[in-house]
Amino acid sequence: MSIQYVGLKEIKGSLIILEGVTDVAFEEIVEITLEHGEKRVGRVIQITGDVAIVQIFEGTVGLSGSNTKTLFTGHPLEMPLSKEVLGRTFDGKGRPIDGLGEILAEKKIDINGSPLNPVTRKYPRNFIQTGISAIDGLTTLIRGQKLPVFSGNGLPHDQLAVQIVQQAKIAEGKGIENFAVVFAAMGVKNDVADYFRRSFEESGVIQxxxxxLNLANDPVAERIVTPRCALTTAEYLAFEHNMHVLVILTDMTSYCEALREISSSKGEIPSRKGFPGYTYSDLASLYERAGMLKDREGSITQIPILTMPNDDITHPIPDLTGYITEGQVVLSRELHQKGVYPPIIVLPSLSRLMKDGIGKGYTREDHPSVANQLFAAYAHVQEVKALASVIGEDELSDIDKKYMTFGHAFEKEFVSQGRNENRDIDGTLDLGWSLLGILPREELDRIAPELLDEYYKPYKKKGSDA
Structure with missing residues (x-):
């Protein structure tokens, strides 16, 4: 039997505190009725004895401490799901906002997910082609992986996210039609949300x-459930309908700041930079929902995008994210100022699962060798640049000048590409070989002789016949 409670003990920010409650569960959904009849929704975020703290999604403005009525529903927040979710736009709580009506649900699923037995997980294999050379060639995204993008304010991570959604695909035949994208934006401005919506519609990928979409002027409390609604949708498509789902979450910094604000309202003791001590476990509860299961065909691959405050990669948000995920793609302000798009700085970027999803049978047999050689050559370019800053480029040796030429060409031709340019993996690897042709063959010590015999050719500048 449901019991309705009248009155509140305390109101703090987006939280209300009730005492004398019984049979209340953590994460339970609460219906709030205001004095004039308006209804709001909240969820239980803390229980201590007979005292419950409830987070109100729509905020607490207008609530009365004496006349507010609170009803505990007995169930957590659930997402109504069917395959009709594809092609639809929802708010941060999973309610349709595209004017196409409610979802005709096959089932409703708890947005907090169900724990997975690690033994049932399948090791990630095969790659997802994004059409972006710096990712596909050097930090390859593997199906079932979680690969974050570390960006900064003002860098083109939104454009990169749109390009990945438009171009990403499974590399093999059957999986192409079973591929879907779940896109969740948290704390974005209205113009950015319109950019996402318009870009997907105009490119035809919206279906x-x-x-x-959780907007910047939406309640902070809603921001906490947005990625959970998105991941629940992804799990449904992947494990109920055997689809390969790519989940893009942007911006995880907005999510963590909402977590900090709510923690502060609860009066919890802050940890690094004011974030709660459980930030790591909270992020893990999201990131670890990526993966594959042995008894299912589907997969969930995650690309969380976060903006590093002051471009500080040691900030708690990128720092904790790096511990949980399998690599990172780092965007560089210096490359962005040079006009390079996407401004991916390859040396601190890595994909820890890359080695298991590339090479013969996955991409191409020369892929691991080409990637290793490009990394090694570009790392040497940085050493040559440091030397040139001391003695000047004119005093460099002939081989060092070739490395400088390689570095410029690598940034302008390999890393940089058009915002609508979609390169397949063969084109990316062929471009890598072309740039390695700038260097003498004897410098390519990361590649087997038989591969050099097959692929190595002296470099030809674009537009040159010589």
């Missing part, structure tokens, strides 16, 4: 995308 394979389920989009969740």
């Amino acid at each position: 394979k995308v389920a989009m969740f």
